[in-house]
Amino acid sequence: MSGRLSITLRLTLLFAAASTTVLLLLGYLIGGSVERHFAEQDMEVLTGKLKLTQHALEKVGSNDDLGALREQLTNSLIGHQGLAVLVATQQGQVLFATSGAEFPRELSRRVQAGAIRAATWKGKDNQPQRGIFALAQSGIPGAPPAIIAVATDISHHAHFMHAFRATLWSVVLLAACLTGFLGWIAARRGLAPLQAITREAAGITAGRLDSRLPVDTVPVELAELADTLNGMWARLEDSFRRLSNFSSDLAHELRTPVSNLLTQTQVTLSKARTLDEYRDILASNAEELERLSRIIADMLFLAKSDNHLVVPNRETVNLIDEVNGVFEYYGILSEEKSIAMTCAGNGCVSGDRLMLRRAISNLLSNAVRHTPEGGRIAVRVDDAEEGAIKLSIENTGETIPAEHLTRLFDRFYRADSSRQRSSEGAGLGLAITRSILRAHGGEARVSSENGITVFSLEFAPG
Known part of the structure; x- marks a missing residue:
């Protein structure tokens, strides 16, 4: 943990490094421009004096001149410190x-005819000098070219650049810190x-899953994160609610x-009974135990389904036959x-025959239980989109309110009194049906309007 840098520190170092780099580059460019400017000024003065000396040398026709x-050159240098x-x-x-x-x-000695050589060097007292060298022809017949050298002291330039660089480094250091x-x-x-989001997330508990982040008040860059967290909390809230209800x-x-079982056993033990009475009580207890066994078996099946442990055997199943x-x-x-x-239609799917028959039986049992006397139940098998198979079970009866439709496949869910499950089942049939379809790669759906309720089993192509 100690070796990891915070985002704040990383951004701070990045800002400081970026500004330092920019200032150094800017200082380098300005310093180079100033040095070139000084060099151009010096070269302009030196070239002028060089040409003046060359012109004066050309007028020398003899040694007497x-x-x-000397006098002309001395006079020309007056005022040029x-x-x-x-x-x-x-x-x-x-x-x-x-x-x-x-x-x-x-x-x-390296000067060539027709060329001007420029150079810098250290003079006496270690003073920097800039000068130029050239060959010039005198007016004396047959005389070889003479060497003309013109130099100037650039100490003040060096002092200025030293002060400039010192100032630059000071400004860079101050700017980096600032x-x-x-x-x-x-x-x-x-x-x-982001810190506000962290505080809000830290305050989320099982009792505060209804809290949401205000997406409109966070920056655009964090809006997607806020939406994702809100969606996660909504799913957790729904899961906790379902778990609590379950x-x-x-x-x-x-x-x-x-x-x-407990009441019946206590009553039985309160006094002696006849053999027939004990037999009746045991038969009644057996019925209750069978009911408990069914509930436990159904719960184990749903638990396996939730953990993707239900692996159906694959064989060709004719839905109409089932x-x-x-x-x-x-x-x-x-x-x-x-x-x-x-029953009408025709269609075959690849799946586990016993599981599919159980799913169909659950839906037909539900339809028979909630269809009024004189009603009808129609089953149809059709080809759906892209090679899928759809089995629909339609029954007449009261229309299921829309707010209940999305939760009919939840475990133990109770709609209104007209749709409540009888004591025959534990309220897990529709949940098991959906689990079976999902294990086969399909989905179970329901719709209800105008007194017609339709449960559909949609099988994926394959």
Whole structure:
């Protein structure tokens, strides 16, 4: 944990590094521009004096004119502090030199005819110098070209650049610190909504799952995160609510048979009974135990389904044959209520025959139970979209309110009194049906309007 940097610190370092880099680059460019400007100024002065010296040397027609050359050059240098001029033969004989002039010999020897050589060097007292060298022809017939060197002291330039760089580094250091501080403030303020989200998330408990983040008040960049968290909390709230309702319903379903068994056993033990009475009591207890066994078996099946442990065996199943087989089981009950039952269509799916028959039986049992006397139940198998198969079970009766439709497949869910499950079942049939269909890659659906309720089993292609 100690080796990890916070986002605030990372942003602060990034701001500081970015500003330092920009300032250094800007200082380098400005410093280079200033140095080039000084060099251009120096070269302009040096080139002017070089041309003046070349012109004066061209007018020297004999050795007697050298005196006039010295006087002319001396007069031309009046007012030019720090400027030095040297005129010498290639053999090293000095024809003219200003006081204190000092030029590197190795540089002057490299001068070529028709070219001007520029250079910088350290003079006496370690003073920086900038100068140019060139060959010039005198007016003396047959005389070889002379070397002309012009230099100037650039100490003031060096002092300026030294002060400039010192100022630049100071400004860069100050700007880096200031930018880092301002970046820290900006990062803190920018991450404040994220910290608010963190505080809100930390306050979420099982009793506060209804809390939601205000998406409209967070920055655009965090809106998607807020939406995701709100969606997660909504799913958790729904899951907790369902779990709470399920626990309550399960306790209610188990309480009745357990209470019946306990009461009946206590009453039986209160006094001696005849053999027939004991036999009747044991038969009644067996019925309650069978009910408990069914509930436990159904719950185990649903638990396996929730954990994707229900793996159906695959075989070709003719849905119409399975429906007809279930029709025979409910035939007597439908005749008692004068319910007309029809079956049409054709379709085969790949799945577990016993599981699919159980799903169909659950839906037909539900339809027979809630279809009024004289009503009808119609089963149809059709080809759905893209090769899918759809089995629909339609029955007449009261319309189921829309608010109950989405929850009919929940465990132990009770709609209004007209749709409540009888004591024959534990209220898990529709939930098991949906689990079976999902294990086969399909889905169970329901719709109800105008006194017609339709349960559909939709099988995926395959």
